[in-house]
Amino acid sequence: MVKRFLGVEISFQFYYFALLTIVLIFDKSGGIFCCFLSSFFHEIGHLLAILVLKQKVDRIEFSLFDIKIKSNYYVSFSKELIITLSGVAFNFILFLFFIRTIKIFALSNLFIGIFNLLPVSTLDGGQAINIILNKFISEEKSVIILNILTVIFAIPIFTLGIIVLFNTGYNFSFLLLGVYLFLTPIYNRKAISRGNYD
Known part of the structure; x- marks a missing residue:
């Protein structure tokens, strides 16, 4: 489903909302839902930076694994780095703001911020490295280097996910992250293209 709002094309895929529904049903701790919410605010951070730097947004996509902001306009090296890392910065701000009141939401923001700094092709850390390497x-x-880094970081996270799942019997969050990292180079080969912000 595609809608337009204030000149921006917004695309909603059924899979994103299906996954969110599954999480709401099976997430006993509420931690994964808080991570979904923190991911949403992560994208708000990117949007705020784009607006502050007076850039334009073409499209916002809600897909199976992420929310993607697309801007096909030229931006300078420094502005692109700022926009790329602004989502992480916003997560860290929310962590500091909520750590004394809503700890699970604060910690999920800390986790999403740190996770997005990983040097993985579709994450902000990987995109920042791509901008510098280019x-x-x-x-x-640059793509070859980032794909190698992605696999290097996916293996321990996937292994940790299996251990956590067997020990808890229900916590599959790290396992999902590991699967996501393994699939990112296949799932979205254009994700490290300039002008894409996750």
Whole structure:
């Protein structure tokens, strides 16, 4: 389903809301839902930076694993780095703001912020590395480096997910993260294209 709001195309995929519904049904602790909410605010951080820097947004996509903001306009090196890392910065601000009141939401923001700093192709850390690497090497070599880093970080997280699931019997959050990291290079090969903010 695609809608337009204030000149921005907004795309909603059924899978995103299906996954959110499953999480609401089976998430006993509420932690995964808080991570969904923190991810939403993460994207608000990107949008705020885009607006402050007077850039334009073409499209916002709600897909199976993420929310993606697309801007096909040229931005300078420094502005692109700021926009790329603004989601993480907003998560850390929310962590500091809510740590004394709503700890589970504060900690989920801390987790989402740190997770997005990983040097993985579709995460902000990987996109920031891609922006920097493109000043020195080709896009193709940058993609190879980021795919290798993605696998390196996916293996321990996936392994931890299996251990946590067996020990708790219900907590599958790290296992999902591991699967997500393994699938990111396949799922969205264009995610590290400039102008995409997750």
